Amino acid sequence: MQKKIIKVNSSDNVAVALVNLKAGEVISFEGEDINVLSDTKSKHKIALEKFESGARIIMYGVLVGTANGIIEKGDVLTTENVKHQSDKVFGKTEKFSWTAPNVDKWKDRTFMGYHREDGQVGTENVWLFFPLVFCENRNIETLKEIFEKELLRQKPTAQQLLLRSLINDEETSAVEAEASTNVFENIDVKFITHPGGCGGIRQDSESLAKLLAGYVNNPNVAGATVLSLGCQNLQINIFKEALEAINPNLNKPVLIFEQQQMGTVDEMLTAIVKDSFKAIKEADNTERKPAPLSKLRVGLECGGSDGFSGISANPTLGAVSDLLVALKGTAILAEFPELCGVEQELVNRCVNEKDGDKFLALMQAFEKSVIDAGSGFDMNPSPGNIKDGLITDAMKSAGAAKKGGTSPVESVLDYGEYISKAGLNLLCTPGNDVESTTGLVGSGANVVLFTTGLGTPTGNPIAPIIKVSSNTELALKMPDIIDFETGAVIRGEKTIEKMAEELLDFIIEIASGNIQSKAKILNQNDFIPWRRGVSL
Known part of the structure; x- marks a missing residue:
């Protein structure tokens, strides 16, 4: 029997509805009954406790908002009763250690790529x-x-x-x-x-x-x-x-x-x-030849996210990222406005303190430029995000950051800087899908994984963009756009680890040219540079 709600982190005080819930419904969860007070669509969040005005709302183990008035236990969280809030960051606060996943089954695997004289290997020519x-x-x-x-x-x-x-x-x-x-x-x-x-x-x-x-x-x-x-x-x-x-x-x-x-x-x-x-x-x-998986440089992107993205598709990418890092490959996490609220974890994961300082400086400068323009990171969730359960930027960010897995951060790059270190890299880009994807490829990504819960038809002129849907319904509705779907995680049929292994197999097929991405089939070749200045 499928669960009706799920708590992502043991310290969370809200849960995600996995199915549509009706007002008056009683749900047994973690040894107690929860009376559902309002009709709640799947992907949205309900309170697991009563929140007084100003109370901290925790999801993914981090602060994602505060109560804008009293929220009763069992009530749905909305843009009216919750406002964006994230914890402040003051630099590295703790020592980080990482246990890499076992990659014995992958260490001798190869993909068929285009070898360049400088040692890089392409997935396209x-x-x-x-x-x-x-x-x-x-x-x-x-x-x-x-x-x-x-x-x-x-x-x-x-x-x-x-x-x-x-x-x-x-x-x-x-x-x-x-x-x-x-x-x-x-x-x-x-x-x-x-x-x-x-x-x-x-x-x-x-x-x-x-x-x-x-x-x-x-x-x-x-x-x-x-x-x-x-x-x-x-x-x-x-x-x-x-x-x-x-x-x-x-x-x-x-x-x-x-x-x-x-x-x-x-x-x-x-x-x-x-x-x-x-x-x-x-x-x-030039012809394809075998290359080790360490030559894969995978960009991590999300667009058209929904309330399931942070518990199915994005964690799957995170597990793939960890596998690649363990194999001496490269993963690149971008979209800095969608890392708002999880800065402390990422700073603590930076191998070098200078990279942690650089990350915070880039985040602060970016946010200041947004505020100077009369907006703020809190305006990041799109109408589609909000409609499908992502009601604050910190909530969206906490789920989006799952794409980066759990490995150490080897380097922090500003927009236009090219990768020089294997492992997990952070790249400063906007949250805009195409501007971010354009930047990922410009920094050296030879494949991009793109999660979506609503469906986004984005492609790139030189790199395969693999669309990963957070739910099965989207994959069935838009089969011409979605390459891989993770709905089995929501249904409890597959673990994140199993799904990541299947996705890595799929990436190898794409990188080898055995399968064409849906974006390539559609001849979707989007390219939008991030323009940070003004016209003169």
């Missing part, structure tokens, strides 16, 4: 086109049309076939769909556009340069074609300096074209097509 400035977006789009039409030759979508049949006044079934083909076997060609590179503060252009350099250095990229206008803030030399700072010994083809030095658009595009095709053809010779 991508030739990347991108501009240094938004003025070149149109030329990128033109190149995309040229290359996709001739190289990819994608079959029409169902909607294109429908429109074609309507135009020709034919039955849809009478219109034949051409098969998709790809001129090359081992290389994908992808295109990035963005609104940056000029018009803002110089620091934004420098940050964008680091991000784009990180994409070029990412092991999933075989080489790149870069377009510059010539007069923009993000000058070619700034991009080259960023690339050299990340990898002084980079040995990848990077073709750079500057429009203001090349004459007409037609002349420039002709040169780009000729030179890029030659380089892409050469990059197609």
Whole structure:
């Protein structure tokens, strides 16, 4: 018989409803009866004790809010009777120790990846086109049309076939769909556009340069074609300096074209097509070879979270993170606004005190910038989050942080910094799904795990994004988006540990190219840099 409520941590004074509860229902829990006072939807929280006004509300073992008035035992927690609150952090308070999980069954496992000369291993082999400035977006789009039409030759979508049949006044079934083909076997060609590179503060252009350099250095990229206008803030030399700072010994083809030095658009595009095709053809010779799991660099992301995310999908990612760290691999936890309230635990887990100080400094600077803009971290939960039970930022954060598992924090990175240490890394990004995922890949992630309880169709141009749903209903409703689901944890059919082992197996299949992520099948290639400054 499925449980009706669950307490995540033994010290919690609230419980999560696993099913819809009716007012007047009596639930036997931990040796006492709880009278449900209000209709409570699954994923929402009910009080396990009476809260006086201002009382501390504890979930995941941490402070997630305070009572905004009296809350009776058995009543549902809402945005009206609870307000965001988190504990203050004053630096490292205790010594941290970690017992790594047993990874004997994984130590000899490999994935089939693309080996780069600098020792990194890619899970994809991508030739990347991108501009240094938004003025070149149109030329990128033109190149995309040229290359996709001739190289990819994608079959029409169902909607294109429908429109074609309507135009020709034919039955849809009478219109034949051409098969998709790809001129090359081992290389994908992808295109990035963005609104940056000029018009803002110089620091934004420098940050964008680091991000784009990180994409070029990412092991999933075989080489790149870069377009510059010539007069923009993000000058070619700034991009080259960023690339050299990340990898002084980079040995990848990077073709750079500057429009203001090349004459007409037609002349420039002709040169780009000729030179890029030659380089892409050469990059197609790279083939997959076995690589140890220590070469996996997995980004940890969540979006469209629900009240189950913190007890099924996110802890599953945390267990996978711990397995990878034990195997000398890398996990990257981002979304700093969604670490609000769990800073103390993360600071205590930092191997080096300097990283703990850096983490707090980045958090404080980020929060100050949000307050200066007239908002605050407490405004982070979206309407969808709130509707599905995540009513304070601290509550959302406590569940989101579960993606990072329990291992030591080896390094703390600001946005645009590239990974240099294996193990668990913290990366400063916003909570915005695409801005965060964009940053994870720019810092070196060759796979991203993305948990969701509501369904988010996010992808990335160079890295597989694996969507992990917190519940079975979502996976059944949106099978074209969800890759892996953890609903069996909610039903009590599987442990977090068992689910993590299954997910790690799935990651290996994705990383080896045996399975395509749903985002790749949908050709979802989202790229949004985090712009921290203002326009000038």
